[in-house]
Amino acid sequence: MEAANQMRLIIPSLSENEALARVTVGAFAARLNPTLEQVSDIKTAVSEAVTNAIIHGYEGSEGNITVYAAVEGRRLTVEVIDYGKGIADIAEARQPFYTSRPDLERSGMGFTVMETLMDKVTILSQKDQGTCVRMEKEILPPPSAGQEG
Amino acid sequence: MTIEIKKELPALQVHLAGELDHHAAESIREAIDKQLMDKRITALYVHMPEVSFMDSAGIGVLLGRYKIMSQRHGDMYLVGVSPAADRILRMAAVYDRIASIPAEQEKRRK
Ligand SMILES: Nc1ncnc2c1ncn2[C@@H]1O[C@H](COP(=O)(O)OP(=O)(O)O)[C@@H](O)[C@H]1O
Ligand SMILES: [Mg+2]
Numbered sequence: 128m129e130a131a132n133q134m135r136l137i138i139p140s141l142s143e144n145e146a147l148a149r150v151t152v153g154a155f156a157a158r159l160n161p162t163l164e165q166v167s168d169i170k171t172a173v174s175e176a177v178t179n180a181i182i183h184g185y186e187g188s189e190g191n192i193t194v195y196a197a198v199e200g201r202r203l204t205v206e207v208i209d210y211g212k213g214i215a216d217i218a219e220a221r222q223p224f225y226t227s228r229p230d231l232e233r234s235g236m237g238f239t240v241m242e243t244l245m246d247k248v249t250i251l252s253q254k255d256q257g258t259c260v261r262m263e264k265e266i267l268p269p270p271s272a273g274q275e276g
Numbered sequence: 277m278t279i280e281i282k283k284e285l286p287a288l289q290v291h292l293a294g295e296l297d298h299h300a301a302e303s304i305r306e307a308i309d310k311q312l313m314d315k316r317i318t319a320l321y322v323h324m325p326e327v328s329f330m331d332s333a334g335i336g337v338l339l340g341r342y343k344i345m346s347q348r349h350g351d352m353y354l355v356g357v358s359p360a361a362d363r364i365l366r367m368a369a370v371y372d373r374i375a376s377i378p379a380e381q382e383k384r385r386k
Binding site: 142143145146167170171174175178181182231232233234236237239240243 | 295297298299301302305329330331332333335336337339340360363364367368
């Protein structure tokens with residue numbers, strides 16, 4: 128088995144960095160030999176969390192976002208951390224279609240998408256301290272892997 | 277993300293290609309809404325075979341345009357949705373509201 132590995136990316140809260148963050152984590156996960164669909168799941172989940180940090184955590188103002196990722200065995204863990212506003216009611220925030228910003232045409236589906244695409248999503252948040260969204264996914268080889276032809 | 281818009285009254289044809297995230301959403305929204313100022317447009321076709329990535333920001337953009345079209349009793353269609361976009365559209369049950377139709381068979385002439 129390969130040694131555990133980790134990475135950390137610190138980026139300002141600019142929307143153009145959403146693509147940078149998801150592509151970087153996607154590349155980092157490559158050592159687990161994910162399928163194209165698994166890579167796309169990971170990139171989508173990261174994109175949701177980073178977008179939330181920009182729009183909701185910092186409400187469009189400037190701040191830093193830390194994207195941390197680790198692999199251990201077949202497990203990928205990603206954390207997206209902002210030092211912004213925080214989430215007052217986490218249970219409410221997780222509800223499908225709940226958004227605090229309908230004025231921005233948000234769909235309220237971000238956390239639902241993260242939960243659907245990743246195995247486990249943990250939200251740690253404190254008002255005016257910031258938010259950490261931790262997502263975990265086991266990258267299992269497709270059922271046919273290891274078979275010839 | 278690239279966006280190509282053609283007005284063919286009473287329809288507006290919008291071709292999206294590339295990654296549809298929050299960053300891209302703002303310019304797409306602006307470009308489409310500028311055209312929709314023309315109230316004669318009563319059918320909006322969004323062509324999506326070349327959308328390689330989409331997250332929930334894309335859902336917001338599509339449902340927002342759907343709302344505008346509904347308010348003027350117009351129609352909206354998603355055309356030739358790529359597998360990448362289809363996945364997230366299903367997740368958010370977007371097809372309950374916006375109809376999708378297969379891509380036109382005719383290849384675009386170069
Ligand atoms: N990083 C964050 N900081 C503060 N609030 C957040 C953060 N992420 C999410 N939220 C809150 O949770 C709600 C739901 O998030 P989400 O499901 O992604 O929907 P949307 O982004 O479309 O509003 C947001 O509207 C916001 O109120
Ligand atoms: Mg969101």
